[in-house]
Amino acid sequence: METTSNLLKQRREKAEALAQEGVKLFSNTFTAPQAIAEILPQGEPLSAESHDESGTTYRIAGRIMSMRKFGKAAFFHVQDTSGRIQIYVRRDTIGTENFALFKKWDVGDIVGVEGKLFKTKVGETSIDTRTLVMISKSLRPLPEKFHGLTDVETRYRQRYLDLIVNPETKETFQKRVEIIRLIREFLNNRGYMEVETPMMQPVPGGATAKPFKTHHNALGMDLFLRIAPELYLKRLLVGGFEKVFEINRNFRNEGLSTRHNPEFTMLEFYQAYATYHDLMDLTEEMVSWLAAEVTGSMELTYQDIPVNLAPPWRRLTMDEALVQVGGVDASLLENEAAIFNLVEEKGIQLQPGAGVGKAKTELFELLVEEKLIDPTFITSYPTEVSPLARRNEEDPSVTDRFELFITGREIANAFSELNDPVDQLQRFQQQIDQRGDDEEIHPVLDQDYVRALEYGMPSAAGEGIGIDRLVMLLTDSPSIRDVILFPHLKPEVKE
């Protein structure tokens, strides 16, 4: 501790020295600075080395990112949200006393600068300083400028550092915000209404996943962080809101990976008097538009793999995908025993009681999923694995459902909604019977949801899109932790 704090000690001593000279280390009087990106272009007309004495005075504020000091002058760069600009300080301009104080400033300090624009001899627009203000003294050294901060653990644990020194990180999160803003715009423009439904639910439903449990003291009851908003959004369809969406967090008490964070952001939207076919068209339009808006093209590369998001997208039934993409013999799918044989051959362990629908889905996940690079809608999911989806009119063993895969990953899941309360009750019951032994999944029947359906829910279609995975795709991020500002990690041990 003593020895490693050497640099910290030096910084504190400098700060104290400044304070003793009467410098406020944390001032708040330098307000309303201009955005660096906005004043930079105004330096353009100035010729090299010219100092425009009559010109406008500009005010900027930000963090010192680099410093080159000379005996009686210095250059440094200041970074704000919008960009960076070079600052030139001369002893003769700001005065000997001020310059002496300035020499105790460090990289990392947050400062305010006033001065006139000029261009250096290599043509960089810079501010010739008239006034310097210390806004916040930094007591810790920033990571090195050339290599930046690459240690992923530090980048995740101390995201603020990552954001200060790695411009790509900043861009990724700016894009994330933009993507979510555009999704809202897209849905609002089409008459969808944004709503908020409970994050704490007495009965966690709408998906099959392990929930987080919490307790409400005054109510004296356990609550669960939601694993999906689905059942509440459909209650709103019953209530007469015909187009609704929600963008918010879901929580799943399961393992972490490059594609799973315990809390993640989900878009769910529901539309009355529509089918899953309508949602395929909508999804195709929305995602390809998002890509064009955010990346400038519908053709992009994800981790060096080319992906073409230009519509139309391929649409296959699960059986077609198994045959065409998974290389399964078509005749085999007609024979239940043959399917189970294949499952065993592939080394897949099925839960007791699992039917042929579950078996097919497992085969699909093993043989097909990772091969779906360009966007592909997979339809005709078995009823057995789709407890909330409407049965297909011609073939009740499958549902009117699709999942969207891009770069081998599930991006969206949608279906024509089941609105027959009798069928719904049976399927809930069946689901509970199958998972009755797994206490962590909390298979509780949502009776109020069934009651809502008994009042009558319009025919409808609904969809969920994993925002984090979509952002990963559009920002070429390899891990979900790269698109979540503060991903969960185990607690730090040291310090």
Add this chain to the structure above:
RNA sequence: GGGUCGUUAACUCAGCCGGUAGAGUAUCUGCCUUUUAAGCAGAGAGUCGCGCGUUCGAGCCGCGCACGACCCA
């Protein structure tokens, strides 16, 4: 949960066959009024993730643990 790899100065990284710990950047001192990975001269800076063991001697070998990354379930 299993496997592989990683953890050395504030940051980025070397460290041979086991023999008293290295570089660049950053920091400090001096010089330096157009630099931009500024320059020149000098200096300081380490619980080698933690613990136990083997050894005359461990950053290095063995075992255990922690944290992280990737792959698998």
